[in-house]
Amino acid sequence: MQSEIEDVYRVFARYPRPVRVEGCQHCVTEDDHRDLLGAPLRELDAERLRRYSHKALNTWGDVDDLRHFLPRLLELSLRGDADLHGLFAKLRQAGWTDWPEEERASLRACLSVWWELGLTEEERAHASWGTLTESGDDPGPYLESWWGRSTPQALWTLVELVGEVAHTTPRARDERVVAWLATTRGWMEEAFFEVSETGQAELAEALSEARQLLDLVTLDETVAGTGGTGSSESGTDGSADPR
16 A cells, blocks of 8 residues: 555645644644644644644645655554544545546545555455545445455455445434345345355355345345346245255
């Protein structure tokens, strides 16, 4: 991921370090200003950036200020030293999907690698769909790259997504995600048998429960697969557990 982060530094170097980041005088102290501007960008640690990252765009600084600090904020967040969910929310607030193409492309490259690692790396916690969607990016490419993966990380993320959607009111659900979930029946059932055979009882139970929730989410509607084969050959009762 380091090469993608370096590209973000390169692309956003066009936004110079501000002499001062204007902020609410009641919310931002002189100590805050000194912390934020008291070291070169790459040497700013998570503690120096913590208050700015929470207040950015609201009571401290504008979008171009955020763009200057973004490479370091992203680097710290992607390696787990800062709040990634909060940073993605700030990007959404800043309207990053309307930024110039080169800026969007460099950020998407980082998001894609982060998502990929979260679906595959055993040493990392599994990816968080909620954190990813906080960025406001188009979910399509991420859903497509996820479909059919059998790693525990990918399957736990799938279980969590089904649960999140099931507990979201129908009007508030993303129709694109619901339609994609409807294509995962066969994948989920095959994964259930695979993890059962390898003794991953907790994951198998979670997949079985998620498969039953899936029918509630999709109202048993048959949807053609779009992210892979996606078709299901399950019985009419729709249960992933044949026992």
